[in-house]
Amino acid sequence: MISLHSHPLVRRTATALALLGVLAACQKNDASAGQVAGKLDDVTQVAGQKFDQAASYVGQQVDAARATAEQNFSSAASAPSIRIDPADLASTAQANLQNAASATGTALDRAATMTDEGVQSAGHKLQQWSSQSTAASSSASTSTSTSTDSTDAQKQMDK
Numbered sequence: 001m002i003s004l005h006s007h008p009l010v011r012r013t014a015t016a017l018a019l020l021g022v023l024a025a026c027q028k029n030d031a032s033a034g035q036v037a038g039k040l041d042d043v044t045q046v047a048g049q050k051f052d053q054a055a056s057y058v059g060q061q062v063d064a065a066r067a068t069a070e071q072n073f074s075s076a077a078s079a080p081s082i083r084i085d086p087a088d089l090a091s092t093a094q095a096n097l098q099n100a101a102s103a104t105g106t107a108l109d110r111a112a113t114m115t116d117e118g119v120q121s122a123g124h125k126l127q128q129w130s131s132q133s134t135a136a137s138s139s140a141s142t143s144t145s146t147s148t149d150s151t152d153a154q155k156q157m158d159k
Contacts, residue, residue, distance in 0.1 A: 010051065017047040 021040045 010054065013047065013050060013054075017043055 021043050
């Protein structure tokens with residue numbers, strides 16, 4: 001609980017009241033000690049009433065804040081704070097699926113294009129290799145047939 005003596009408003013009010021009491025006692029009129037004491041008692045009673053009013057006001061504000069906090073806490077605990085609209089959820093899911101399907105189609109098209117290019121390149125290389133193989137075997141058979149012909153010619157000359 002808040003101590004009334006440590007609250008700045010209370011200290012200022014008490015200081016102001018004490019100064020008023022001292023000023024009332026120091027007036028240059030011919031007031032008797034009884035009159036000063038009576039006025040000081042009146043000021044003390046007014047100050048006490050102001051303190052009571054301030055304490056009551058602070059108590060009311062604390063009670064109102066506590067009631068509001070309790071009400072907010074109980075309403076937050078009783079109802080879920082997240083609301084899900086099935087139509088919005090379905091719409092979002094459908095949009096996500098369409099985006100995924102589009103991205104998948106694009107990826108498949110790219111993969112097919114790359115595969116086609118790879119197959120074409122491999123086909124060209126195979127044709128080149130086949131051409132080179134055929135040319136090499138043709139030249140080998142031509143040189144074999146030429147050497148056979150020259151061996152036959154040598155045999156003919158030897159006869």
